[in-house]
Amino acid sequence: MTEISYRIPQQRVLRTALPGPRSQELAVRRKGAVAAGVGSTAPVYTADADGGVIVDVDGNALIDLAAGIAVTNVGASHPKVVAAIKDQAERFTHTCFMVAPYEGYIEVAEQLAALTPGDHEKRSVLFNSGAEAVENAIKVARLATGRPAVVAFDHAY
Incomplete structure (x- = not known):
């Protein structure tokens, strides 16, 4: 396994109480600009992320236990992902x-088929959101x- 070099030390560092003053300012701005239906789990606002750590706008380094949704497999800002982007x-x-x-798109579908067990026909479709x-x-x-x-449940996603 190759070792990854991170820009941000992979440790928790608290510089302010949570949420810090900048996050509190952004929360006030958010109330005036973002619809109330958009929820967020954490009361802090992200400024940077690398590997398994998120740094908020107040300089607090937090372990990303939610895995940032799109970075679950490789962490935030993985060098190979950044290069590909x-x-x-x-x-x-x-x-x-x-x-x-x-x-x-076809290459990704082919790779998914190769990784999926079984010798049956396999096809993929790629989406950018859970709703899709x-x-x-x-x-x-x-x-x-x-x-x-079909039967589908509300709030199942």
């Missing part, structure tokens, strides 16, 4: 596979069963 952004940043397909994934899972279930409807 920079490379892609230099080529193109705006396209929708359903409008103008591209090879990288749930909506399309319902469509796939309807297609697979031939039924016009």
Whole structure:
């Protein structure tokens, strides 16, 4: 296993009470600008993240126990992920596979099929949110069963 060098020390450091004064200022601004339906778990506002640590706007370094959703597997700002993003952004940043397909999407689907156990036919679809994934899972279930409807639970996502 290769060792990763982190920009931010991978340790918890508290410089202020939580939430700190800058996070409190942002919370006030948020109330005036962000719809109340948008919830957040932590009362602090992120300024930086690296590996398994988030640094808030007050300089507190916190262990990312929520894994930042999009960084669960490799941590925040993993050097290989950052390099891949920079490379892609230099080529193109705006396209929708359903409008103008591209090879990288197919490559990811092929890799997922190779990693999935079994010798049956395998296909993938990629989404950018849980809502899209749930909506399309319902469509796939309807297609697979031939039924016009499925049971879905509110607040299940």
